[in-house]
Amino acid sequence: MVRSVELFFSLFNNLAIFIALVTVYGYLLRNFKESARFRRKISMGISFGLFAIGCMFAKIPVFEGVLVDQRNAIIALSGVFGGPVSAVVSAFLVGAFRIHLGGGGALAGVIGVSLAAVSGIVLNRFPGSFSSVRKAFTSSLFATLIILRGFLFVKDFHTGWTLMKAMALPYGLAIFAGIMLVGLLLNREKNELAFEVALQENQERLQKEIVRRKAVEEELRRSRERLGMALSGANEGIWDWYIQKDTVFFDDRFYTMAGYEPNEFPETFGEFAKRIHAEDIERTKSAIDRYLAGELKAYKVEFRFLRKDGTYMWIQAKGKIVSRDVEGTPLRFVGLHADITERKKAEEALYLYRFIIDHANIGIYRLAPDGRILEVNPKAAQILGYTQKELSAMSISDIDPRVAHEDWASNWRKLGAHGILNLTREHIRKDGSVIFVEVNRNLIEYGSREYAISFVQDITERKRMAEALENRILALTQPLGDVSDIAFEDLFNLTDIQQLQDLYAKAFGVAAIITHPDGTRITQPSNFTDLCEKIIRNTKKGCEKCKYSDSMIGRHNPDGPNIMACLSAGLWNAGTAIS
CATH class of the missing domain: 3.30.450.20 (PAS domain)
Known part of the structure; x- marks a missing residue:
């Protein structure tokens, strides 16, 4: 049997197989990416299984009938990077080959392969298990601990336990290092492919977007031409504001309706705003800001715009947001400017006529x-x-x-x-x-x-004045012998008489009034006391007494004015008849 250090380095003689596995894995990912998912997994399982069988040709005996190699590391990686189908296929191929080789350790070998497949399938359920060195270390350690359990099935439990403890460091470290290093390489290959795929997809999307934009721009150009033709009879201009770039497209009519040459001033909002009347600029900017902020449902504003000749024209602006970014921020703002100068003049004239009528x-x-x-x-x-x-x-x-x-x-x-x-x-x-x-x-x-x-x-007052004048003329031209129908009002202008009476009462400090013979008022009281005017004459009985008193005091007296106490309030009065 080989010693621990020799065993470790012997296991790493499979390094060339690992490098080839990484290369084949990259080939499979690139050439089978369009294939059906199941077919791709079968192909990957067969490939990983063949590489694992290749490792088994380097036979390293560690016990009677027990051979070790890096097959279990490859089977585990088959599950991690190929999924359950790949793990089962590769484990089946390797297990069958191990049974074919025979020996006392065949059962333990098949079980070890199965445990490796299970560890790979488990790690496959956790995406990114080899995305960093730390995660690769943890995942490799987990798989190694599962794979080592296969030695327990060599002969009896005691023998298997002893063998597992003996193999834990050299074999376990070799398997751990193989899984970790190759796993990181396979993960890098997988990420590179994902990057290539994403880059290719982005290029394809970009190409499609370029084609689409060209089509949109062409349609926009045609639309502008059609709109320009439609507006040729109207004094309206088109504007298209790219807000974040602060560039504004103005069509030719926008310039010419204000007397400018096309593109005579720069296509920016600032240049446009400089030509808005000072009294209208804040209101116009406020309408734009409120619409872009979503406070207004529609953008519509009227303002005065400077013509090239120095006069101002009235513009009605209408617009709509046609493009936003992913966060909803407005990107493009498109609309029309219509010359409403004549309408404004008509409105002003109408307002003036309305003002004249109302006043x-x-x-x-x-x-x-x-x-x-x-x-x-x-x-x-x-x-x-x-x-x-x-x-x-x-x-x-x-x-x-x-x-x-x-x-x-x-x-x-x-x-x-x-x-x-x-x-x-x-x-x-x-x-x-x-x-x-x-x-x-x-x-x-x-x-x-x-x-x-x-x-x-x-003409009521004029009519009455005319009638009074007519009566006055009639009275003055009537024979003196017949005066029964002549009234005081027919001879005198009551307004003038009232003014004379007020002046007389004020000058002499007396109260004065002119009445008909029956005491009915002809003029309004002048300089009367509140007792007479506001109290006594305000009651029906007091008013009747005052009328009677006035008729008695004002009756004809050949000896001169009548001087007597008032029959209503007891005040001394004087009066005389006008004849």
Whole structure:
């Protein structure tokens, strides 16, 4: 029998077989990677089994009928790197060959091979068992301890135990070193192949991505051409912002609609932002930032943009995020810029017209052909004491009593015949009072529909002044012998009389009032005490007494003014008749 040191080195005479095994393993991985999984495992099991049989030709006797070699190390590695199928196939081949060799140690040899296969299958369940030196050391030690148990089946237990202890150091160390070193080499081969496969797959994916991108770019170019043709009649430009690179593609129309030559200024967001009006830049940037941050569902903003000639045009920008990275960060932001300058001018003009209508000092109505009030301005509502909403829900017959008795259709036909009607009417206010109004009504047609626009002015005061003037003229030109129908108000302007009365009362420190002969007020009290004005005259009985007292004090007296105590409060009064 050989000594321990000789045994150890004899076992390492299989080094060439190990190197060849690593080479064949790499060949099998590369050439059978496309094969069916089961077929690949069978092929690997046969290859590992043949290499293990090759080790058995170096016969190293350690006991009567017992031969040792590196076959168990190869069988264990077959299980680790080939899986259960490979381990079973290689173990079957080696076990059969060991039985063929015969001898007293055949049973122990078959069991040892089986234990090696089991250890390899167990380690196969833990991926990466040889991915580092530490893991390789642990895995090799585990397999060695399992394989050494095969010596227990040599003859009786005592013999087997003695032989196992004797073989533990030389044989166990050789098996441990073989499994660890070859396992690390096989793992490196496996990783290199995995790297090659991954590299090849990445190259294939990259090639496909290049082809796909070229197709996308070509389609994008065609789409831009089609879009450019579609937008040729509209003043709109395309932009495509690569956010992280801060480059913006502007199509030719983007430049030319603002008077620039294509590509006249650099394609960056900063260059674009420099041409936004100072009053609009913060609002525009805020809209962009909020949309990119997900705070806005859509990007739409209007701003003023500097033309090449130094004037500003109004732009409406719309856009959408079309590309994000794996974390959801926006990468590309694409959209349109439309020239809305003319629309803005129209809106401004409309706003000005609306402002003029809302602040006009005349009532304005928009009427439907059936007489419904569709819209009024604030002044119209103020004249009648309604809100705009209330008045817009009514018909002209609700405020003009004459319309209720007239045929509105006839009125509309008359308006259609003349285009303009000038009327003087009575309108009923919300509180039931009646006012005189002057109406200028015009017929307009808009969008194939007809409307009447009425301009209404309250002329109640003017009407009353005209009537008062007429009565004054009538009174002044009436014969002096007939004065029964002449009223004080017909001769004098009450506003002027009131002012004179207020000045007189203030100058002489007295209370003053002008009444009809029956004591009814003509003017408002001037300089009255709170006792008279706010207490006595505020009660029905006190007011009647004051009227009677005023009529008595103001009665005609040929001897001069009447001076007497007030019949209501006992204060001294003086009065005279105006005749």
